[in-house]
Amino acid sequence: MANAWNQLPLDVLEVDLGSGVRAGFSNRAGGTSLGAHSALNLGYHVDDDWDRAHANRGLLGRWLGAPLTMTTQVHGAEVAEVSAYRPNMRRRADALVSTTPGVGIGVMVADCVPVLLSDPGAGVVATAHAGRPGLVAGVVGNAVTAMTERGARAESIRAVLGPSICGRCYEVPEQLREDVEAAVPGTATRTSWGTPAIDIATGVVSQLHELGLTQVDRVDACTYEHERYFSYRRDGVTGRFAGVIALAG
C-alpha cells in the first residue's frame, strides 16, 4: 500500500493569508515518488530520485500558480531573498522572503513547523523552517524582521503554522527540554505516555506574539500521528512536504 499515495489527486490545504496571496500546505498525496518517498516528496536531499522530486515541485508550483524556489535547509536562522525562480537554489537558508509577484517560495518539513507569513498590503511574503534548533536560533524572528525591512508592519502580518509533530509526540531528553524551555518559555510539555517533550508550535506562536503579530493561525494536525504527512521521527527514511506561498503574478 506504500504507493497508494500515487493514486490520489494532489491534496493541498489552502490557507487564507490575504487578498492577492496564494498559500497552502501539501501532504503525501498526488506525486510521482515511490516507496518511502511516496508520493509528493519535495526534497532533493532525502535519497529520492531527483527527477521525481523535481517533477513533484513542478506539480506543487502549478497548484500555487508560481514556480517554486526552495533552499538548502540546515536548521539555522538565515534568511534568503528570492526575487526570481531558481530551480535548484543551493544557498543555505531556513527562511525565505519575497516581494516579487509570481515567485513561489516554500519550506520543506517532515515534523518541523512550517511557517507561512504575509503582509498583503505591503506585498511581502515569507516562509520559515522552525524545528527545535531553528526555534532557539530565532529563525522566525529573522523572517519577520526581513519582512519589516521590506515595508511590512508586524500588526499587518498574517501567519499560519502548518502540520508538525505535536507536543504529545515529540519526546526529548529531560535536559534538552529544560534547555529549550529556558530559551523559549512555554515549550516544555509531556508526551501522551508521560515522558519529557517539547511543543515547538506553541513556541513559534509565542515568538510571533512577542514580535507584535496578532493574526496567527495554526493547522492542528500532527505529522507523527497522521500517515498523510511525512514524519522523520516516525519513519526515518521519508520524504518532505511543504508550506508554499506566492504573491499573485
Ligand SMILES: [Zn+2]
Ligand atoms: Zn502528535
